[in-house]
Amino acid sequence: MIEFRRMAPAMDTIPLGVAGAALSLHTNSVQLAELAAEFFPPVSASVPHAPQATLTLVVDKGRKESDDGRSFPVFRGRNEFVHADYGRDGSLWFDLKARAVSGIVSHDLLAETMRFRSAVLAVIAGVLAPALGLTGVHAGCVVRNGKAVMLAAASGVGKSTLTLALALRGWSLLSDDWTFVTALPTGLQVWGMQTPLKLLPDAVRYFPDLSALSPKESLNGEMAFEVDPWIFFHVDRATHATPAAVILLERDPNSCQASRRQIERCTPEETRTRLFSDIEEQPAEIGGINDCQSSLIDQLCALPCYKMRIGGHPAAIAAELNPILTERLCG
Amino acid sequence: MVEARSLAIAPVEFAATDMLHRRVPLRHRCELGAGGSLFVIKTDSPLMEEALNALAGRMEVIAPNYDAQWEISVEASDRAAHFPDAVQTESFETFCFGPSRSVRMGAGSWFAHTPPSMSGVGFVMVNGNECQRTLQLVVYLKMVLCFLVDSGTTANSAVECEVSA
Numbered sequence: 001m002i003e004f005r006r007m008a009p010a011m012d013t014i015p016l017g018v019a020g021a022a023l024s025l026h027t028n029s030v031q032l033a034e035l036a037a038e039f040f041p042p043v044s045a046s047v048p049h050a051p052q053a054t055l056t057l058v059v060d061k062g063r064k065e066s067d068d069g070r071s072f073p074v075f076r077g078r079n080e081f082v083h084a085d086y087g088r089d090g091s092l093w094f095d096l097k098a099r100a101v102s103g104i105v106s107h108d109l110l111a112e113t114m115r116f117r118s119a120v121l122a123v124i125a126g127v128l129a130p131a132l133g134l135t136g137v138h139a140g141c142v143v144r145n146g147k148a149v150m151l152a153a154a155s156g157v158g159k160s161t162l163t164l165a166l167a168l169r170g171w172s173l174l175s176d177d178w179t180f181v182t183a184l185p186t187g188l189q190v191w192g193m194q195t196p197l198k199l200l201p202d203a204v205r206y207f208p209d210l211s212a213l214s215p216k217e218s219l220n221g222e223m224a225f226e227v228d229p230w231i232f233f234h235v236d237r238a239t240h241a242t243p244a245a246v247i248l249l250e251r252d253p254n255s256c257q258a259s260r261r262q263i264e265r266c267t268p269e270e271t272r273t274r275l276f277s278d279i280e281e282q283p284a285e286i287g288g289i290n291d292c293q294s295s296l297i298d299q300l301c302a303l304p305c306y307k308m309r310i311g312g313h314p315a316a317i318a319a320e321l322n323p324i325l326t327e328r329l330c331g
Numbered sequence: 332m333v334e335a336r337s338l339a340i341a342p343v344e345f346a347a348t349d350m351l352h353r354r355v356p357l358r359h360r361c362e363l364g365a366g367g368s369l370f371v372i373k374t375d376s377p378l379m380e381e382a383l384n385a386l387a388g389r390m391e392v393i394a395p396n397y398d399a400q401w402e403i404s405v406e407a408s409d410r411a412a413h414f415p416d417a418v419q420t421e422s423f424e425t426f427c428f429g430p431s432r433s434v435r436m437g438a439g440s441w442f443a444h445t446p447p448s449m450s451g452v453g454f455v456m457v458n459g460n461e462c463q464r465t466l467q468l469v470v471y472l473k474m475v476l477c478f479l480v481d482s483g484t485t486a487n488s489a490v491e492c493e494v495s496a
Binding site for chain 2: 056070074077079085095098099100103266
């Protein structure tokens, strides 16, 4: 029988922050602690915050499991429990009611820094977020002058390419796919994670620099380029900002011509429908989270909301959007 | 008592990294009374009742006069059947997270609960033909019983277990 030891941590409790919520980390690994502190910078270096969740991560040898062809990670959950199974590379366990996360990861998984960030740390944020009062919105986000514009769309419409194209025109990139929203006493805040930018293989025609890379299998099985946008494309990074507007994007091949693209106001109801379509209903066992998520979405929908049909080169779309967003929303 | 008609176990349709599995309805309900206790399993597999009946005599080891409800989801894969025929040959790991405990078995099956409650949730990965799948469910349920007995005796003790070398 293999049993699990909650080892005496090599370091003191390490304070972390997830979109404004304080966490505490216990670990036996200096490298993991450094990666986690970089990914989840503490809420405030000077003001101690009582942790809203505890994280215990042990680094050890991988499991001795036969290679049966399964692809990992695999997530399964019910009620307040979630298990992220990394096969030979370990497991994460979530008790969302108690806001406790524990896990064991292999040295090999930790050594793959980019994969560790996206497959472990980002997963911790995504699964834990609702229990911390955060709502993940399926939207890219760019920032200027501290104000954020959220670009919401279903997968495959072009969020990531348009977000990147705007960042290449001087906007700060906060996220390209999922943006966390939280309510502070001063108002709404949006937050991003330091996760790789994910671009489908055909994005190389818009961003030729990608030809130097090879697409790899991403977390959900898709072949994609996954790059650190702040390093690879030299764009500025924003970690959080005040949301100023929401733009709903829809794909329309007939919108390749500039004359056929237009941005127009949409109703809060349209925005709510779009944003809610990608939000997972949380189990009742966690308590009150669905109401919290609904309230956050309603506050987002009270912002100026627009819709736009897009098609063609993202750089051209960004060139049109840039002055509109700057003048109307973030000037 | 089984409430629903028999259904073949359907392969998983959602991506492994989705969280949609939370919404899988558990339409089958099995009840087993043993030693004054009542165990209820809600599941999506019609094979669970047969597996449960094979363990009727073992249920009494948990505790008399104890009620528990388990929500167990069963998933099928196309892998060649691999199943141990005894508890002792199946490797497993136990974890503590917050007030809760879990056990993960070699095939990726797992069960979690919050002591002192014996109620919990789990996922079972099965493959092969119907007979093989039923046997795998039996092995799984045996593991869960062993785990719960262990939880009952160590619920309040400090977690001190060794990761194997």
